[in-house]
Amino acid sequence: MYWFTCEILCYFSQLFYDGHQSLAVNLSNLVKAKPACPPSDRLFKVVSMGLKVEQETSGQKKELKAENVAPGAGIDLEFETDVQTISPEAAQYETCYVTAHKGPCRVGAFHNNGQLIATGSEDSSIKILDIERMLAKSATPVQILAQETPQQQMENHPVIRTLYDHSAEVMTLAFHPVHQILVSGSRDYSVKFFEFSKPSVKKAYKSIQEAAEVRCLGFHPSGDYILVGTQHPTLRLYDCNTFQCFVSANPADQHKGPLTAVHYSPNARTYVSASKDGDIKVWDAVSNKCVNTFSKAHDGSEVCSVVFSRNSKYVLSSGKDSLVKLWEMSTSRCLIAYTGAGTTGKQQHRTQAVFNHTEDYGKLH
Template identity: 30%
Template sequence: MPAPASAKAANRHDMSVILVTGSYDHEIRFWEAWSGICSRTIARTGEVGQVNRLAISPDKRLLAAAIHKKVHVYETGSPSSDPLVTFDGHTMNITSVAFHSEGKWLVTGSEDGNIKIWDLRSSTLHRTYDNSAPVNDVCIHPNQSELISCDQSGSIKQWDLSDNICSHELTPAGDVPIRSVSLASDGSCLVAGNNKGQCYVWKVNDEHSGLPRFQAVTRFLAHNKYLTRCLLSPDARYLATCSADTTIKIWSISSNYDFKQEKVLIGHQRWVWDCAFSADSAYLVTASSDHTARLWEMSSGETVRQYNGHHKAAVCCALHDGAS
């Protein structure tokens, strides 16, 4: 992200940094990252269900918002509150959404136990995988040909998009629900966090290496309360964990996958639900039940901006400040 003093930060039409939050108040808000001004609001008045998850397309052109059972896809540069396309097919809350690296499709996971792939070029449902348990999170492998999901039954599954099968399954803590999964940007490391605040780490080996695909390397207690999100930084040097204990913890990662608590980010007054790193891993955005979002500077662990405007819990956020 640009330096706080940058004159560009004051330009409302500068789309180099896209920061978005979603809330139980049914509103999606776009923010000027450094001024803290809300530059655009999409109000889903009268619509059933809150905004659950947000994702920005790699080219910054689209915002996907998981709202109850539907996904609305908006143009980030348009002032319109009407979605470009709506994907409707899940029968329960959608809990996760992620874009393909070239923006060709997006994937969703839902409490209805299904994972769906939606074709953005034809605006149709492309494929459905039956996970057989409520899905809590889904991420796309950097190779774009595999998905990693986690669910309420305590399972982590790898889905092979070429063979259309679940090729691997992990159950690190029996039936304890896994809340969140995160893959390193090079696909070498997988981290998962569960309802009891425990984090599990696997080294991900190449399919042709002759080694197990997932090799358990460590586990640690990240929080003493409910863990809501775990997220590896783009440079894979840090892990951020969010929790019901109102804190965000930053863990440094050594070359041998040793996780050391480096900072505790304190400032939110209630549950912290979601987080997003800047492209250079120097900043972190968080969303909380205290109705606010915060921008944190990783080096100091301090809040550099607070975003006020939501009237209920802010439960999701998305940040894209990389090259489009």
């Protein structure tokens, strides 16, 4: 039975390798293939070796005994039966702290240093929280917390800033990679820059008025530029010092639907964008030109998120086809499609796919 499973997995891997991702994913879902099938040309090599042996033994019996096959002359599909797959143990995530906005929380963003997190709400407010304080509060017994003075409670409270300057739902947040600046985008068509080093600051020091609802933001690794994606298909790039706006000189470079996600590569050479039109676009970060397009990246479904790996060689995407895909930038190939999220029915809401802290796993939420 395992031999049959290995053979099927070889078929799926070959389909992925040959670029037939849609067919491979559909077949994998049909038979509930486990584990996931990475792209591989192993089946092609097996068939090639078989044809070579058949030609060399022309005129002899077609059924060859295993002992008559020279070592290394072929690949046994049962070779992996005794191999134990070693993979890192999945991490367990537990709730350590809960805070609340007056309305539903729509977005969250971590600072690059891992010490702060910001949340944005439908009630138009933004909160910045200290992660160490959250962990400390969750580890402190309730009896000790009850004995704290009002001054101590204020000093130890995880919420260090609450910002109010939007008039509608906050849809996206991004921390500046260098300075103590938080940027937000909202349904009120504005992008706002908050300098949060001073506790008394509640309002933005700079606001950019856009032509449509702001859906996504992405900082250049240096912090000198920021990408802004809106309900309008045109992707915008702003200089964070002069606030001058730049767009591609070629209108054909742009998406055909609202933007859903943008992300700079850590090496700052490229950035990617995703859209409701179903495409993922790769852009040159210097010329601001589109250099590649993954058309119908999720079989024509809306692409919900895109994010680079730390080495800038891969992109992880999620779509409303309930799949998470890992793309290799050098070959523009989908290396693997992670299935299973759509087993309970058609996806209705947007999802975000991200790498975990070690990049051993991808998470969908």
